[in-house]
Structures are given as C-alpha cells and as structure tokens.
Amino acid sequence: MTKRAPVNQKTFSAWLALLPLFILVVGFTFFPLIKILFIGLGKTVQPFQINSFALLAKDANFRQALKNTLILCLGVVPASLVIGFFLAWAVSEVRLLRPVWRTIYLLPLASGFVGLTILMQGLFQFRQGLMNEGLKLEGWTVRHWLQIPTAANAAFMVTVLIQGLGLSFVIFVAKIRTLQHRQAIYQLAAIDGASSRQQLRYVTLPALKTTFWVVLLVELMFVLQLFDQAYIFFNHHLVSQHLGFTLTYYVYQTFWQQHNYQLAVAAALVLMGLMVLGMIIPLCCLKKHPRNFTPQIKAL
Amino acid sequence: MKRRILHCLLFLLVLLGAVAIILPFVWLLSMTLADPKAQTTAAMWQPQQWRWANLPSILVTNLKHLHLVTSFAVALITAFLQLLVSVLAAFVFVHFNFWGKRLFWILLVCTLVIPTAIVIIPNYQMLMASTWTRNLSALIGPEIVNVGAVWLLIATFQVIAQRFYVEAQLDGASDWYYLRHVVIPLTHPSLITVFISQFCLSWNNVLWPLVVNRRLSLLTWPLDLQKLGQQAHFSYQAFLAITTWAIMFLAFIVLWLQKDLLTGIATLVADDDR
Numbered sequence: 001m002t003k004r005a006p007v008n009q010k011t012f013s014a015w016l017a018l019l020p021l022f023i024l025v026v027g028f029t030f031f032p033l034i035k036i037l038f039i040g041l042g043k044t045v046q047p048f049q050i051n052s053f054a055l056l057a058k059d060a061n062f063r064q065a066l067k068n069t070l071i072l073c074l075g076v077v078p079a080s081l082v083i084g085f086f087l088a089w090a091v092s093e094v095r096l097l098r099p100v101w102r103t104i105y106l107l108p109l110a111s112g113f114v115g116l117t118i119l120m121q122g123l124f125q126f127r128q129g130l131m132n133e134g135l136k137l138e139g140w141t142v143r144h145w146l147q148i149p150t151a152a153n154a155a156f157m158v159t160v161l162i163q164g165l166g167l168s169f170v171i172f173v174a175k176i177r178t179l180q181h182r183q184a185i186y187q188l189a190a191i192d193g194a195s196s197r198q199q200l201r202y203v204t205l206p207a208l209k210t211t212f213w214v215v216l217l218v219e220l221m222f223v224l225q226l227f228d229q230a231y232i233f234f235n236h237h238l239v240s241q242h243l244g245f246t247l248t249y250y251v252y253q254t255f256w257q258q259h260n261y262q263l264a265v266a267a268a269l270v271l272m273g274l275m276v277l278g279m280i281i282p283l284c285c286l287k288k289h290p291r292n293f294t295p296q297i298k299a300l
Numbered sequence: 301m302k303r304r305i306l307h308c309l310l311f312l313l314v315l316l317g318a319v320a321i322i323l324p325f326v327w328l329l330s331m332t333l334a335d336p337k338a339q340t341t342a343a344m345w346q347p348q349q350w351r352w353a354n355l356p357s358i359l360v361t362n363l364k365h366l367h368l369v370t371s372f373a374v375a376l377i378t379a380f381l382q383l384l385v386s387v388l389a390a391f392v393f394v395h396f397n398f399w400g401k402r403l404f405w406i407l408l409v410c411t412l413v414i415p416t417a418i419v420i421i422p423n424y425q426m427l428m429a430s431t432w433t434r435n436l437s438a439l440i441g442p443e444i445v446n447v448g449a450v451w452l453l454i455a456t457f458q459v460i461a462q463r464f465y466v467e468a469q470l471d472g473a474s475d476w477y478y479l480r481h482v483v484i485p486l487t488h489p490s491l492i493t494v495f496i497s498q499f500c501l502s503w504n505n506v507l508w509p510l511v512v513n514r515r516l517s518l519l520t521w522p523l524d525l526q527k528l529g530q531q532a533h534f535s536y537q538a539f540l541a542i543t544t545w546a547i548m549f550l551a552f553i554v555l556w557l558q559k560d561l562l563t564g565i566a567t568l569v570a571d572d573d574r
Contacts, residue, residue, distance in 0.1 A: 014398035032422035110554035228506035268418035
C-alpha cells in the first residue's frame with residue numbers, strides 16, 4: 001500500500017466532508033450575524049446602530065421582557081436541576097416496576113412541547129378544566145384562571161418547569177442507568193457497608209459532575225430562547241404583563257408586528273449577551289475540568 | 301429496617317408523582333372522548349360512556365385543514381439531513397487531522413451562544429428574496445445545523461477504539477467503508493437519538509414556520525391548529541382531540557425507542573467513567 005501524503009490529502013477530504021456543515025453554519029448563522037451588525041439589510045435598512053441600545057433602555061416593554069426572561073431562568077433552571085436529579089435518582093432506586101415508572105416520567109417530554117403546552121393550558125380552562133373540576137368537587141369557587149394575570153403566569157411557569165424537568169430527567173436517568181449497569185461499584189460500596197445515602201453521596205453524585213454541567217447548559221438554552229410555549233399558551237395575545245413575554249417574543253413583536261428593525265436587533269443582541277454570560281461558565285467548566293466532557297477538545 | 305422504610309417512602313413518592321403525571325393525560329382523553337352533546341362533568345369521568353369513535357372521526361373531519369404531510373415531510377427531511385451532515389462532520393473531527401480543525405470547532409461551539417432570535421431576521425429577508433420560499437426548503441434549510449448533534453456524535457465515535465480504524469486502514473478499507481460498516485452499526489443508539497430529537501424539534505417548531513410562512517401557503521400543524529382554534533365553529537373538543545393525536549404520535553415513537561435514546565444520551569455524558 002502506498003503511503004498517503006498525510007497533510008494535503010487529509011485536509012482536502014476533511015474539508016470536503018465538512019463542506020455541507022460549513023456552508024450551512026456560515027450561510028445561516030454567521031453571515032446573517034455579520035449582515036446585521038455591519039452591512040445592513042437591503043438598501044433601505046441601515047446596519048445596526050449602537051445608539052439603539054439607548055432607545056431600547058427607555059422601552060418599558062423591553063424592560064418587562066428582560067425581567068420575564070430572567071424570572072423564568074431563575075424559577076426554572078435551578079428547580080429543574082435539583083428536582084430533575086432527585087426524580088431520576090428516586091425512579092432508578094425503586095426496583096419494583098422500574099421500567100414502568102421511567103416510561104411514565106418520560107411521558108411529559110415525549111408528548112412534545114406543543115402538545116404538552118396545549119394540555120397544560122387546558123387544565124386551567126374555565127369550563128371543564130381539571131383545576132376547576134377539582135375545585136368544584138371540594139365545593140370551592142371556580143375562576144377564569146387564565147384571565148387572572150398572576151394565576152396565568154403561575155400556570156405558565158409550571159408548564160415551562162415541567163418541560164424543563166422532562167429535559168433534565170431524561171439526561172440524569174440516562175446517566176444513572178449506565179452507572180447501574182456497572183453494578184460492581186455499588187456492590188463494592190455495599191460490601192464496605194455503605195448505606196443508600198452514602199452510596200448516593202460518594203458514588204452516584206461524584207460521577208454526575210459532567211452531567212450537571214450538561215443539564216445546566218441544556219436548560220439555559222431552553223429557557224433563554226423560550227418562544228413557542230408562550231405563543232401557544234397565551235393564544236398569541238401576549239401583553240408585557242404575561243410571563244410568556246420573553247426577549248424572543250419581544251424581538252418577534254417589534255420586528256414582525258411593529259416593523260422596528262433597530263429595536264428588534266438591539267434586543268436580540270441583549271439576548272445574545274445573556275446567552276454568552278449564562279453559558280460561558282458551563283462551557284468553560286466542561287472544557288477545563290481534566291476528566292470532564294468532550295474528549296474531542298483534548299484531542300484537538 | 302431503616303433502609304426498607306426509606307425504600308417504601310421512595311416508592312410511595314414515585315407512585316404519587318406517576319399519578320400526578322398520568323392524571324392530566326386521562327383528563328385530556330376524557331375530554332376528547334366524551335359525548336359532545338351531553339358534556340356534563342359526570343359523564344366525563346365515566347370510561348364506559350367514552351366514545352372512542354370521536355378520535356378518528358374528528359381527525360378525518362379536520363384532515364384537510366391540517367398540513368400533516370407537510371409537517372411530517374419537513375421534520376423527516378430536516379432530521380435526516382442533520383444526521384447526514386453531523387455524521388460526516390463528527391467522523392472527520394474524530395479521525396482526521398487537518399488544517400483549520402480547531403478553528404472550525406471553535407466556530408461551531410460559538411453557534412451555541414447565538415440565539416435564533418438574532419438570525420431569523422436576516423434569514424427571513426434573505427429567503428424572501430430568493431426562490432426558496434416557493435417550496436419546503438425555506439422551512440428546512442436553517443434548521444439543519446445543530447451543534448449538539450455533532451457534539452453527541454463526536455463523543456460517540458470516540459468510544460470506538462482508535463485501533464479499529466488503524467486496523468481497518470491496514471486491511472485496505474477506505475474511510476467511507478469504515479464509516480459505513482464499522483462506525484454506523486456500532487453507534488446506532490446515538491444516531492437514533494440525533495434523528496429523533498431533531499424530528500421532535502422540527503415537528504413542534506413554531507417560531508420559524510410562523511415567521512417564514514407569512515407569504516406562504518406552507519403551514520405546519522401547530523400553526524394550523526392555532527388558526528383553527530380561533531374559528532367560532534371549531535369546537536374545543538376537536539382542538540383537544542387533535543392535540544391527543546399529536547401527543548400519541550410523538551409519545552409512541554419516543555417511548556418505543558426509549559432504550560436507544562437513553563443509551564445515546566448517556567454517551568454524551570459518558571466520559572466521567574473513562
């Protein structure tokens with residue numbers, strides 16, 4: 001077999017294989033970004049101007065959208081990390097009918113975001129919603145839950161939380177399942193007299209370090225870019241008092257309904273700033289930690 | 301003894317959680333299957349009075365308003381193309397050393413922090429100016445790239461021992477042959493995970509179809525349903541019945557393939573063990 005010319009030929013075939021990905025990434029992500037910032041869109045639209053941020057700061061709707069996005073982040077991300085882990089651990093710990101429980105707990109995620117959002121909205125409907133049915137049974141007064149802003153916001157928060165929990169549950173359960181497949185660690189721990197709690201503290205938790213960062217990353221990406229759920233839950237009649245009025249919704253509204261290009265781009269840039277801030281810690285931790293994540297980064 | 305009590309408590313907790321999850325779905329089913337004329341609360345909770353014929357009949361009546369074939373085609377093609385592009389990229393990243401490797405990887409990771417909200421505006425204008433919007437490609441194109449998929453596949457391909465690749469090369473196998481006959485058969489759970497995740501995401505996508513369909517007749521089912529729900533003659537029961545179908549469809553696929561999905565997801569976070 002003739003020896004290949006290592007650098008050139010490999011480089012050529014590698015880039016040939018990467019070409020579709022490269023074209024798509026540059027064409028649909030980086031080129032649009034550069035276009036927005038420096039070139040402008042068409043003849044009529046100027047490139048983004050830095051003083052739009054000043055206008056943005058004066059916009060009450062934007063401030064509310066920013067607040068809503070942060071509230072959703074603080075409300076959903078830590079809770080789904082902790083509760084999602086706890087549920088995954090509890091389901092994996094129960095021996096009787098374990099696959100059945102796992103399947104049931106996967107159901108919210110498996111229903112899809114749209115289906116689950118419509119279902120959750122239905123639960124709070126005035127006529128025949130599950131919430132009001134339950135209240136009637138107890139003899140309490142029923143209400144138009146979705147028309148009371150605080151109640152509607154709480155219901156929306158629960159909807160997002162359940163979807164976030166579904167995401168974190170599936171990642172944690174997948175990881176714990178592989179740990180359990182290697183029973184040797186747990187058997188050794190049991191022989192040494194470790195209790196359930198000690199096994200959790202000294203065997204399971206240390207093995208889940210990477211998983212925590214991955215879940216954090218996924219949850220942040222999910223919550224910061226929330227749009228579909230809000231659009232469906234509030235029947236696309238959102239006002240800024242609704243918790244579903246997120247930054248992405250603000251961008252959608254300012255650009256497609258009010259045709260205010262500069263404000264929309266400025267808000268999108270703020271969202272990007274938030275994402276950079278939010279993701280830099282998990283991404284760095286995944287990269288830095290010697291035993292953690294992406295062996296490919298080490299290989300590069 | 302203490303251990304047994306703890307396990308009983310955990311079991312009870314898991315059971316309670318399961319009931320809390322199932323209950324809304326039972327409510328959805330009861331709303332869908334109740335007799336539309338005599339919809340009293342009492343009838344709703346009596347399974348013997350449920351009319352199972354409601355489910356198919358409502359779907360058939362509304363079939364012409366729902367672009368199910370479009371939605372299905374978009375989801376299927378996007379997921380397939382994403383898999384193809386990601387497999388090629390991941391293979392190259394794992395086995396090849398080439399100029400620009402690190403730079404391109406950094407570029408890819410950067411896309412994680414670029415929100416959809418910022419790129420949809422120029423993408424929308426670019427596609428509106430092109431001929432793409434006359435067919436499905438406008439819905440598919442911008443959704444193909446997903447760095448998470450490439451990431452998962454790189455992690456998966458690295459689990460296969462490097463020496464397999466060297467041995468295959470010594471035996472005269474081409475890279476393509478090795479990918480086709482060694483890598484793909486060994487890593488099918490991860491491939492299924494990538495495919496199904498993107499299928500679910502595209503099937504449920506609202507924002508991009510909503511934006512790009514302003515001048516198109518190509519709607520996907522969430523938008524159809526939203527539009528139908530606003531018409532006065534469209535009953536809430538029909539709205540929920542279509543939702544039930546959508547949930548059953550996805551849940552069937554995901555739960556049927558759950559073992560592969562869990563194995564695939566576990567690969568993403570597997571390196572702690574190595």
